[in-house]
Structure formats: structure tokens, C-alpha cells
Amino acid sequence: MWSHRKPLGRDFARRWARRAGTPGTAPRGKRVLIEEPDGAEAFAYWRLLEDNGYRASWCPGPEAPPGRPCPLVRGGRCRLVEQADVVVSSLGLHHESARRVIQALQRVHPEKPVIVEGPRPVLERYAGMLEGRRVVRMPVTGCAVLASVRDALERPAAAAQATSATP
Numbered sequence: 191m192w193s194h195r196k197p198l199g200r201d202f203a204r205r206w207a208r209r210a211g212t213p214g215t216a217p218r219g220k221r222v223l224i225e226e227p228d229g230a231e232a233f234a235y236w237r238l239l240e241d242n243g244y245r246a247s248w249c250p251g252p253e254a255p256p257g258r259p260c261p262l263v264r265g266g267r268c269r270l271v272e273q274a275d276v277v278v279s280s281l282g283l284h285h286e287s288a289r290r291v292i293q294a295l296q297r298v299h300p301e302k303p304v305i306v307e308g309p310r311p312v313l314e315r316y317a318g319m320l321e322g323r324r325v326v327r328m329p330v331t332g333c334a335v336l337a338s339v340r341d342a343l344e345r346p347a348a349a350a351q352a353t354s355a356t357p
Contacts, residue, residue, distance in 0.1 A: 221245045222239050222245070222274060222275065223249060223270050224246055224249070225250075225280060226281070232248045238335060242336055253281075263291060272299075275303070278339065279291065283308050283313070289316065305326060306325050310328075
């Protein structure tokens with residue numbers, strides 16, 4: 191069965207050669223938090239970001255591992271979010287728990303750039319909740335992820351509202 195995730199893996203797999211230090215790479219030391227429940231997909235994101243000069247960290251989200259509540263949703267504090275310069279959320283807005291994470295990010299860290307990935311119908315359904323956030327439509331490519339992260343770092347969150355990439 192075809193999944194919206196498969197092109198992402200193929201796109202990232204073509205870019206295994208280390209490119210750190212080449213012209214146009216990211217500013218050194220910028221931290222990106224990847225919120226992705228699938229470890230293999232998270233590794234693809236991590237490799238892409240690390241190869242392009244970012245420092246990546248990963249959170250599997252509130253659904254995994256079982257029995258571990260999300261500290262951001264539960265108490266408003268999450269060390270991973272606090273340390274990140276940008277958050278890339280690929281948790282899936284069709285899950286209530288993922289929407290609670292995005293809402294907690296907006297409430298606790300309104301200044302933090304957040305990039306939300308999802309299919310067009312889901313992004314349109316929750317457009318009100320995503321106002322002021324950058325969105326990337328699935329299927330996601332490595333170039334789209336890098337461009338979104340670079341844009342989020344270059345422009346403040348207030349500017350994202352006017353330039354949201356919702357199709």
C-alpha cells in the first residue's frame with residue numbers, strides 16, 4: 191500500500207553523502223527538534239538536518255513510548271522544546287494528542303518557530319489552529335524541509351502568519 195511517507199524516505203536516501211561545510215549550509219549550532227513518531231522517518235530527518243549543518247534532536251511525541259505523558263502538554267515545560275531554535279512537527283494533526291502538542295507549543299512558546307507537516311485536507315481542516323505557524327504539505331521532500339527550517343530561522347514568527355505555505 192502506498193504511504194505519503196515513502197517519497198520522503200526515497201528523497202532523503204538520495205542524499206546520504208555528507209555535505210556539511212558546503213556553501214549554503216545552515217548556521218552552525220542551530221537546533222531543530224523533530225517531532226516524529228516513526229523512528230526510521232525521524233532518522234531520515236536527523237540525517238538530512240545534521241548533514242546540512244543543524245543540530246537535530248528527536249521526540250517521538252505523546253503517543254510513544256506508551257505510558258509516558260508529554261511533559262509539554264502535562265506541565266508546560268519540555269527540555270527538548272526549550273533547547274530548540276525550531277520545531278518540526280510531523281505527529282499528524284488527525285490525532286487529538288498531536289493537536290494538544292501544537293496548542294501547548296502555541297500557549298507556552300508563542301515565539302518558537304514551529305513547522306507543521308500534513309496532508310492538504312488535514313491542514314485545511316485545522317487552518318485556524320495553525321494560524322501563525324509554517325505548514326508543509328505532504329508528501330514532504332528534503333528540499334521543502336530545509337527551506338522551511340531556513341525560513342523559520344530567518345524570519346520571526348509574526349512574519350510566518352503572512353507567508354504561511356498553506357496551498
